[in-house]
Amino acid sequence: MARLLMILLLPFSWLYAGVLAVRNWLYDAGWKKSEAFAVPLVSVGNLRVGGTGKTPHVIWMVEELLRQGHRPAILSRGYGRQTTGPRLAGPADSAATVGDEPWQYFGHFAAQNVPVAVAEKRGLGVHLLLQAHPEISIVVLDDAYQHRAVRPTLNVLLTEHARPFYEDYVLPAGLLRESRGGARRADVVIITKCPAGLNATAQTAIAQRVRRYSRSATPVLFSTYEYAKPQGLASVSRSEELPMADDLPNVPAKGAALLLTGIAQPQPLRKYLESQGYDIRYHAHFPDHHAFEPADFAALRAHWQPGWPIFTTEKDATRLRAAVLRPVLTGLPIYTIPVRVAFLGMGGAELRLLLPGAPAGALLN
Template sequence: MSRLLTWLLLPLSWLYAAVLAVRNKLYDWGWKASESFDVPLLNVGNLRVGGTGKTPHVAWLVAELLRLGHRPAILSRGYGRQTRGPRLATPKDSAATVGDEPWQYYQQFAAAGVPIAVAEARRLGLLLLRQQQPEVSVVVLDDAYQHRAVRPTLNILLTELARPFYADYVLPAGRLRESRAGAARADVVVVTKCLPGLDEATRQAVTQRIRAYSTAPVLFSAYAYGEARALTPGPAPCPPPPATALLLTGIAQPGPLRDYLESLGYTIAFHADFPDHHRFQPSDFEALRRHWQPGRVIFTTEKDATRLQAPALAAVLTDLPLYIIPVQAALLGDGAEQLRRRLPPPPAPQP
């Protein structure tokens, strides 16, 4: 967005921010109800629309809670799903019925017994978990920072290093869902998508900027990419770099993945770049096929893979060598230990 257009849209942003500020004050003053529950609620959210890295940070939390001996569950809105109302994911579900991120969580954590629930009204999702999964000892809320009808025990605010909330504006002039003042509700702020060797001077400068809006501890995280794995069995072996490859994404911020692949030595001959949560159609692969040649591999993300498994796409993808690049959140310095200290203790063993 150009600077001129940003300035022209600022009056609309101020109006939108004012409406949201009144809403937040009603919750702060107790005039709108915000419900607590009998299990800890750990929220991972942001002020910005999309692309801050919520999914790998939710996965990091769940893995840590399992390691501590908790029985965690994940509750998400289920953005983009074709169903409505509270729902627990089962093997019969898909990205279409629960949403791409919840389905990714299900594929990652179902074997560990982690229930995955979706609900527009998080309160109804929590009631469903209480009724059907009473053994759950903690719930990780995916993207509920603005959903104030439920009160988190721990509010984790993510902000991307390249696009920090303190340098952005409220919609439509910028990409913020609410004003920068919303950072004051955070118990922890995590600055995401940093380089693993982020220098101390940059950390101090970013922390100082955040201090204008929040007194919460400021942590930093990077992406740790894993080895490529085939989306479907039987494709040609993944060629090691240097090699020419294609990239297929439907996420908010594909830049870090492309940068990573190019840093390994891959040349990206074509990037089929679709909007976040894009529901792939067979016609979407025409341009990809025009650029694909035997011997070239096609890389995609775990989140996109949940939507690429739709039955309607099976025929069009059958001979394409699609490989998933998994990603994990890696907290820098002592950030992992700092966050662990703020997690609830596991329940006492039953006699």
């Protein structure tokens, strides 16, 4: 049935892909202008709608740029926010005003003073950042692969190992935002969420399929997820900022647990928790960027028993800080599972060399 539906939708996908192809041609031919800036721009994006791991890869790149001595900034569209127009994230903001991912970036890099901004039109966002923070030496664009109005210095394309772009179709028959040929704009392609043991033979086969659509010399790298130990969160009735809790065990007891997610691809996290000995008795699975409401937690409370940990993601935790949720979350032992990117083989070293302004010795570090 699913395949039949896909076939029926293919004509609409071809129409949509055709419209986007004309748009891309207009940019490539110079009929539509792409704005360049005095500082380099690193674009991190995908061809598919959601779920390829942009947030942890942006964090990896910003951490690496900081290590190299850059003064980086992050610019995102701010999907799901209740505001519009260019906006700098500040301490008074929240996931509601800047979006969950930008708010996560703001909290993660607060100690390093990395500016974070949101803007539907990325050019306006870059101008805002440079005006407010003239010390910026590079801007990382989150989810801007299709935003052709700005010209990136480095275009990073992510595609998920479990559903690579070369096996997918354009909306509505599939989940691609544009045709597979969009991979030709990439300066590097990263296959994300790979099994840690993906061997060289499998990597070569994947790279060959990617290069049917990308430029032949485009590097193809492979990354996986590494999960850190659970981080306990205090009852939100006590703090709007959800600090780490002192009254929760550092490591929750193995056994029965609940999972709460509002992300596109929660399966890897669930598999990880199960591999660590947790029996997920109930998974409250909401759509990506879901704005949690008190009613959403009725089923969670009904399935929970005292002593059972409740796991969520760092991204979801940004939306749990809403004041309206404090009464329904009071007393629940909520833990986040930090996730970080690790590259297979020499992939991390290769990417370091591709970053604008990378020192000559980056490959050796």
